[in-house]
Amino acid sequence: LVGGGAGLAQPGAITRAHRGILFMDEAPEFSARTLQTLREPLESGYVAISRAKGTTYYPARFQLIMAANPCPCGYAYGNGERCTCREKDRIKYFSRLSGPILDRIDIQIEVPPVERINPGTVPSGESSHAIRLRVMVARQTARERFREFGWVCNAQATGTWLRANTSTKAIELVNHALASERLSLRGADRAMRLAWTLSDLSGKTSPGPEEMMQGISMRTRLT
Structure with a gap:
């Protein structure tokens, strides 16, 4: 390995x-x-x-x-x-x-078993092609945002930059998760990066409380 x-x-x-x-x-x-x-x-x-x-x-x-x-x-x-x-x-x-x-796994999710196979050949949900295009736009957004720093994605951003550019309301959710011991300090940093990625995928300029809560939930497998 x-x-x-x-x-x-x-x-x-x-x-x-x-x-x-x-x-x-x-x-x-x-x-x-x-x-x-x-x-x-x-x-x-x-x-x-x-x-x-x-x-x-x-x-x-x-x-x-x-x-x-x-x-x-x-x-x-x-x-x-x-x-x-x-x-x-x-x-x-x-x-x-x-x-x-x-603690080093950013996204932790439980996948439920498949209970039924739908007839027909029409796939349900968003197509892989549409998802790929959305990811490409999100990656380009992050690359342009970090151009002056020489970074290309949210994973490379420093903790100092994340704390300085994330909204106060979103930071409050992170502090609450830290106080309740749902997140470690490393987990809080990773949750902020994940929230920025979710924000990019949604076409927003920065993560709000909704993206931050989703980022925390995806790390801790809790809702």
Whole structure:
């Protein structure tokens, strides 16, 4: 995952995913030790691997997407009547995704099971093409906003800039989440970045209370 080998360290999957996407399916099936190795590259954008011939630094700035079942057997959704797992097994399953790892995951959502397949070939909801165009406009908006700073997206903005340019009402929601311990200080920073992205997708110049509340909810899986 992070790289390795004898002598001179070789790049791993996270370096091959640099400026791309690293998708980890069934994330809790990875060992806790393996998952902990993601903390440094998620924070710094590079990974340091030490071997006998020295330490090698590889770039590792990637978008991490994790997927997980609700429990080891996968049936602990709805009323959970089909689930065969013991309570301690469910706790052990998710405990591998430690707090420090989850704190570095900006969006955390629960996907409900599909209960019905609609007949016909007409897709429901917004098309992928329309979503792609909206994302392209949002990215361009952020690039123009940060042109003088040399940044290209909200993820690169400093915390100082975010606090100075986010409305007072939106900041009050962040402070309330901090006081109630729904967010850590790192989580508050990430929630503000997410709110700015939601604002860009909506065509607004800056996030208001609605975007900030949505950003906080998407991080904490709470409404």
